[in-house]
Amino acid sequence: MTLTLETRDLTIRFGGHVAVNSVTCTFRPGELTAIVGPNGAGKTTYFNLISGQLRASSGNILFDGTDITQQSAPMRTRAGLGRAFQLTNLFPNLTVEENVRLAVQAANGTHYDMLRPWMVRRDLIARADAILDQVALGSRRGVAATALSHGDQRKLEVALMIALEPDVFMFDEPTAGMSIDEVPVVLNLIAQLKQDKSKIILLVEHKMDVVRSLADRIIVLHNGQLVADGPPAEVIASPIVQEAYLGVAPKNTAESAA
């Protein structure tokens, strides 16, 4: 059976406000889905529901055929849902290299062989090195996580997610706050991850140029509801998006769509 991630009538209420309203959607491997919509549409809330940071008021989340609606965020991570760590999840005083090695070890913990510790250790070190190169942090390996620039911290967050070898990669505005020269590194990294067609990739993103360059599919949330779903060109051109998304934030999108 193909791996799928599915939300069924997923809903969350904050008091009287329905932030995510009965969203039904299926995500499949080999597809990068961008989740777009105006400010306050419910994108991050939907993301948090999927990763387990928030609990649904009603509806279900199914991952690989299992209902994970009631599972904690760590359980979902172990099951294969990867979300970029916030800095608070890192060891801020450890170096970049130490953080990545710890994540690689955590991912391989169950396979640890007491009789071959050095052999295993060499494998893990090589894996950590490869990930550091992949995210272009090789030259920053000896720097404490807390001393990194904002852009490098975001890269480290992605490195830790890669280390955990998830089936689902979740990116919430991965280039937010980055300097102009840091952005391509992260976009190339996501494009590289897309090459592995066994992965499901979800991306919350405001910048339409980023969405256009990476997405295989776009879903649009508006007032917590799923209002469009399809190939990028089709969704961007649809009247509901022109009105609901581009219409609501003309300045933002006119700039980024240019």
Ligand SMILES: Nc1ncnc2c1ncn2[C@@H]1O[C@H](COP(=O)(O)OP(=O)(O)OP(=O)(O)O)[C@@H](O)[C@H]1O
């Ligand atoms: N913990 C919370 N308590 C109360 N209301 C919340 C909470 N989290 C989110 N909301 C509300 O839910 C709605 C959706 O917020 P959310 O952050 O998911 O939107 P978004 O589409 O990610 O917006 P943005 O693009 O601005 O990040 C907003 O009206 C927000 O104020």
